[in-house]
Amino acid sequence: MEQGLKIQVEELFAEADLVKWFTTLRKAVKDVKDKNTMFREPLENLDSKLEELNPLIENIENKYSTKKKKKEKGVPKLKDELDQPKWEVGKMVKQIENGNELVRKCSKRTPWNVFHALQLGDLKKCLNRLLSILKEEGIRNVFGKMVVSRENLGSFTTLADVTVGLDEPLRDLKNMLLRDNNVSMVVLNGFGGYGKTTLAIKFCEDKEVKAIFNKNIFLVPISKEPKLEVIQALRQRMAGPDDPLLLVLDDVWSNSESLLREFYDLKLKKCKILVTSRIKFRGFGTPYNLKPLNHKDSMTLLRHSASLGDISPDQDLLEEVLEHCKGLPLAISVIGKSLRGKDTEFWRSSLADWFKGSIPDSESDAELLLSLQSSIDALGDNEAIIRECFMDLASFPEGQRISAAAFIDMWAELYNLDEDSLSITILHKLASRGLANLVITRNIEILDDYYIEHFVRQHDRLRDLAIYNAKLDPIEYRKRLIVVSGDNQPINASRLSISSGGLISLFRKGKYVQKSQPINARLLSISSDGKSSKQWTSVHLPQLEVLVLNFTTENNAVPEFAQKFDKLKALIVTNYGSLPTELSNFHLLKSLSNLKRIRLERISIHSITKNFVPLKSLKKISLYMCNIGQAFCNCSIKISDAWPGLKEMNIDYCHDLRELPAELCDLVHMEILSITNCHKLSALPEEIGKLKNLEVLRLRSCTDLERLPVSIERLTKLYRLDMYNCFTIKELPKDIDKMSSLRMINVGQCLRLDELPVSVSVLDVQLEKVICDEEKKDLWELFIAREKIKVAKEQPNLNWLEMPPL
Known part of the structure; x- marks a missing residue:
């Protein structure tokens, strides 16, 4: 498997003709470096760098000179799976290709010599980057890990800004996994928000651990629905490793016992497995229970999260906050950020409000959710929109990276945020309070207000908190409905159906309870696992303005009841599968006279345009990672007639x-x-x-x-x-x-x-x-x-x- 990963990266360079242009550039540098004294030093530096690269380039040439390797069975080609590496490879090869012409120009004395000198410096930077990629660590530790956990690796590339209370657990894990030959698997247990993932990352980053396992360290998120392609890649990788290997299975749920058993039964001498889970799996490896923070570490984390520095507020207030958080790192961090910059009276009033909070349905989550609830209660009246937007985050499945552009479309219609930057400001505020994680994939200083590189992640405990808050009002008065169609239900979310007459059916404790009330929700989110519910066949929500559809299967459809949403303004459809999917029933939207925004992610547009329907009010359409091809050609009606106001x-x-x-x-x-x-x-x-x-x-x-x-x-x-x-x-x-x-x-x-x-x-x-x-x-x-x-x-x-x- 490891060799296959390395081949995929090298093949990407080979297909981009790196060898050809590298050879041409190398010859040009040797021919020109002594012809113009102005460029002698930079060209000699280039020559030295090219010589350092030459063995690595020859290695690629030897592997791919006869014919290109066929794609290995079960291992997808990197260039087909990740467009960003392909983009970077293409950029470097183009720069090297242009470098040949640049070097030839340097043999002449022209008014552009100063400009050419700057370009040579940029070319050297490109060669340095190429060298770092082709070195073993760049190939195996960066590109290799992408195939194993490509969707979530960014979540595990950095530790939290401060970590406390993990030194002793780290020593314990090292003693168990590194020094005890009889232990092949350790199951790290702990309540949600205790820092299990943070400890696992810290373990992977430890110098002693790295020295033993070298580059064979894989941290893979499992969560509720393990991805089959990831499991297949792991099986291949675990087939008798030649060198010591560390596998970390993060956030394993109760439905993954068979997965644990499969890896545990291997019991390979050179393989160690660390599992993080809230579940105490019996009979799998050695258990290790992560405890809450002690008082000293809790105080350190609170002072850091609240940015107290040398400021010393009333010690009793700090003690009360810690009593409220029960040593839970996530709760301390979130609550500390919510109190950052506030005066003593605000702290006192917040504490008084916290102790009045009600307890969630699930006893196991009660302490943490109640602690986290205080961060919501701390939002003042002037921050009501921040509270509403926080609950909107739960409209998307847990553990997913959500495009900020989806929230821009959603909030433009729900809260009249006409400027996209206003929505981004709200996301920054949520992140500053610890209520969301804002990830910016490209940090470019000078770009306009187009936020396609901005993404949001939300801790699953915080998502539970958002759902809990969304359920506080009676169902007929709720502003949003968050529902999973099928067997997988979100925590505390009832199954419901609403008939055209407004009859609500709630599924509670094995029976349906019916009540005739209209529902005035403005936002409906449905996450479908492919097992559609018959109770949803006749839904009608007269005030609905935003519909969010989350799919995980192929050949999905716009639900039939959508044609009754007369006030619908925004439709957001996201497919979380690995490939674009068909979307049928799109024609049902033709009766929606107020529909202004459509956002489609990983959808085959052919399924929409083959039966094109007019959407006279449509003002904006966004297509993200969709299959387009020739979808807009030879349509049943002209696109200008279908979307006349776009x-x-x-x-x-x-x-x-x-x-x-x-x-x-x-x-x-x-x-x-x-x-x-x-x-x-x-x-x-x-x-x-x-x-x-x-x-x-x-x-x-x-x-x-x-x-x-x-x-x-x-x-x-x-x-x-x-x-x-x-x-x-x-x-x-x-x-x-x-x-x-x-x-x-x-x-x-x-x-x-x-x-x-x-x-x-x-x-x-x-x-x-x-x-x-x-x-x-x-x-x-x-x-x-x-x-x-x-x-x-x-x-x-x-x-x-x-x-x-x-």
Whole structure:
């Protein structure tokens, strides 16, 4: 398995012709380095780096010179599973390809010598990055782990900002797993929020542990529904390891006993297994119970979470908070953040309110949920919307990474948050209070307010808290309904059905209780595991504005009752399977005269357009990781007739989009068109000039896009053009000055854009900002005032490893 993982990374480079361009660059450097004294030192540095890389490149050439390896059975190709590594590989190979021409230019004395020197520095950075990837640690510890736990690795790449009370448990685990040859599996038990996962990460990061297991350390989240592809990969990896191997199975639920038994029965001498679970599995390995924090550690964590520093508030208040939290790290952290920056009177009033709280249904969760409830109660009247948005987070399944764009669409309709930045501000506030985890996969200093790289995670205990709060009101008065259709029910969430006459059926303790009341919920979330409930066949919610559908199976459908939601404004459909799925019954939406927003994730658009239906009120549609292909071509009706009022279209991470369908250019009322991270997109239609009302055009990270059509000059209302990381584009339109409304242009990471048309100088009067790279700054300063030019700086991070599979 490990060898297969390594081959997948090398194959990605081989398919991108790395060997060819590396060899060409190496020859060019040797030919040119002594011809121009100005470049002798940087070229000698390049030569040294190329020599260091050469054995690794030769290794790739030897493996793939005869024919490309076939995909191993049961192990998906990395390039098909993770688009971000492919994007990075493509970017590096392109830069090395361009490096040959750059080095040849350095043999001549030209006015551009200073600019070429900057480019050589950037080329060296690229080679350094390539070297780090091809080294053993880069291949096995980064890319290798992606295949095992690619969806959740980002959750385990860093520890919490502060960890306390784990030194002794860490020593105990090391004694049990490292020094006792009779112990092959340890089951780490503890209440939700005790820090089991944090301890497991700390164990994996320990120097002694790393020294023993080298790079063979795999931390895999299991949760309620173990992913079959992950289990298959683990089985292959565990088939008689040659070197010591550590496997951490995190958050194992009670329905996974057979999984534990399978791994426990292997009892391989060189393999150690650490399991974290709230369940005390009997008969599996050695149990270890994680205890609550002691008083000293609890106080340290509270002071840190509340940012007290040297401030010494009333000690009695601190003691009361700790008494309330019962030594639970998650509760201390969340409550501490909710009290951060508050005065003593606020602390006192909060404590008084906390002790009045009611107890949840589940006794086992009572203490923690009651402790966490205080963080919700601490939100003042002026923060009511923060409380409402926190409960909305539970509209999505636990353990999933949720796109922030979904909340933008949801909250725009529920709370009239017209500006997307307002929703992002709320997510930041939730994160600052410890109520959510906001993950930004790419940290770019200068980008506009398009938040496709922002994602949200929520601890399952906090999701339980959100559901608990959503259930406090009688069902007929609830603002939101969160329901799982099928056998898997969320904690404390009743099964219910609502007939067209308003009759509510609640499933409680084995029997149905019926009451005739209308329900005025504005948000309905349904998570389907494929076992549809007959009780949902005639649902009617007269006030419903937002419908969230979460699927985990193939061939899903818009529920029949959706056609009765007359006031529905936003539809969000997310498929959590590994591949895009069909979505039938889309035609039922044609009667919804108020539907303004549709967001689809991992959906095959062919299933929608083959029976196209008019949606006269639709203003915005977002397609994320969808299969598009030629879906908008040869439809039953013209797209301009189906969506006559569409103003915004977003197409993100749609890996099969090769050419934008010309039919989309008939949407003449469109004001915003965003196409990002569609790495196979190679062309835009010449008809794009028909979008006469277009104001924003984003083509971010469309790495195969070679040119902009000439007709783009006719977009006289366009004020923002974003081509960040379109590193294949070589030139801008000759008469770009005809775009009389252009105010901002982003050409950061456009590596091959070496020349600008003379007409750019005409734009100097109207342009307010040009974003480019440091090495391209001199080029733009020839035409545009220096103060208008901003340098794009991207801060590197590993959050992009969380990219879900395509």
